[in-house]
Amino acid sequence: MKRLNTISMTLAALVIVCSWFLCTAGAEGINREDIYDPGTLKPIDSQLSVSLGEKAPDFRLKSVSGDMIGPGSYLGKKNVLISFVPAAWTPVCSDQWPGYNIARPLFEQYDTIVLGISVDNLPTLFAWTGEMGDLWFPVLSDFWPHGRVSSQYGVLRSDGTSERALFLVDKKGILRFIHVSDINVRPDLGMIIDSLKALSR
């Protein structure tokens, strides 16, 4: 009986240790083994359909948390940095938002919210962003009608993914900064913060 108790306790301890490892792994980032590497892609594969100084096309997309959100939700309240990323579970994208996550004080210093957008569906985005830890900004799905918002901004690529693109919309809803990056390269945070600084001048 004593031996049976020992075995039960050992098993329980093993289950606890195992659960701990599985739970904490997600909070500390995405396992490299889970990343799909598409290789080097055509740097830019779309044509912008918006310009600086124009009113940013408004939209409402469902966020991972279930709310319908768009730049119009922050009109008169916050600047909005729309961050399109090409696809979940791919190399550069999987790092980009975790970087913006720790840069929260910088964005808040300039009264700016980030809206992350991908053409992936919500379940995929839920699983993917869950592995990044707690993101402080909303992540929106542009899955259906597929890539409608990406297309509206002119950043939908011919393979159905979006560009790695940034659009800064000021509190009046005007586009003040646009950057369509080489899809294979992460845009420099310094450049983004410079664009926020320029807004406050």
Added chain:
Amino acid sequence: MKRLLVTTLFFMVLSMMPVPGIADCGKMELDFQLAVPEEQSQKGYLGLDDGKTFALSDIKADMVIIEIFSMYCPICQAEADKVNRLFELIQADDLLKERVKLIGIGAGNSSFEVDFFRKNYQIPFPLFSDGDFTIHKKIGEVQTPCFITLAPDKDLEVFYCREGRFKDPGQFLDHLVKPLKSPEDTP
């Protein structure tokens, strides 16, 4: 039978745990240059002369620990406090603080990003930017974080390299500095 069951389960659990990767130490080209830090204290810490750039072999130490990190890497973010603790342990040891130096290289991180990472996690040891991944490519595109130890005065002989997180800074440091200990130091 029961012992067999427990043993099997134990190894099943072990196999599910995340394990650190082993970087390919043999393929590392370490003959790159880094910018001399502007801060006098960091220049002094590494024992560098004035100048614009330096090589790893210019660092005055018996061992250099290099952390390859990225501001964007969630594991590097989560490990930052532990790496700071590693530095504190080295500095608290009168023998080690003269012999072992710790630096970080931000793979694909601009100077702005490296500086933000430094401020955000209050990192006390020198960090360097590798904005265009030049160094990262030279050392075999290791995953971040990656820890490399080498001897600057012995043709940059690499003692150790390891990708991924570590558990306890004290134990990790003991392991890293083993090559510095003479046989008579070992109990």
